[in-house]
Amino acid sequence: MATKKASPTWSDVKGALSNFDRAALLALVQGLYAGVKENRDFLHARLDLGSDVLGPYKSAIARWISPDVYRNQGTSVSKAKKAIADYKKAIGQADALVELMVYYCEQASGFCNEFGMEDEGYFDALVRMFELALKTSSSLPEIERLALRERLAAVGYTCHNFGYGVGDEMDDLQEKYGLNN
Known part of the structure; x- marks a missing residue:
């Protein structure tokens, strides 16, 4: 059984994401988008969406x-x-x-x-x-x-x-x- 880090880093996240296919990655982003208003605002700004x-x-x-x-x-x-x-x-x-x-x-x-x-x-x-x-x-x-x-x-x-x-x-x-x- 693998031990989990107390404080994962970006490298840990990046490694875990490398196992995702396109559909899983989109589902993850959709979950982030739906879960927190600040995430929606971030994505709208980053992707220049909305008026x-x-x-x-x-x-x-x-x-x-x-x-x-x-x-x-x-x-x-x-x-x-x-x-x-x-x-x-x-x-x-x-x-x-x-x-x-x-x-x-x-x-x-x-x-x-x-x-x-x-x-x-x-x-x-x-x-x-x-x-x-x-x-x-x-x-x-x-x-x-x-x-x-x-x-x-x-x-x-x-x-x-x-x-x-x-x-x-x-x-x-x-x-x-x-x-x-």
């Missing part, structure tokens, strides 16, 4: 970074950032990745502006995402970069309403990455 591949990722960001306060939903920076990381694992196209980052910033700033927020960790995460969006957008063609940075400039402007120096930090970042205020 709005970013939709599920944006929904997750909005749910966790800009929750429905009337339903007593809480925020979770880590779960909102996980949606971006999940998309990056699925396909990670730079333009769509920056779109998700900018969307995160827009949702967070809109939520804070409407409902107020006094969570320094939330603000720190917003500023870090803002900088990451600016940095990542620099690899995009100019026309795409300018449109995204225009949206980020609007976020920075809104963030002056919050206190905690958030708007000032965003001004500094925009200057660092060559945006004129």
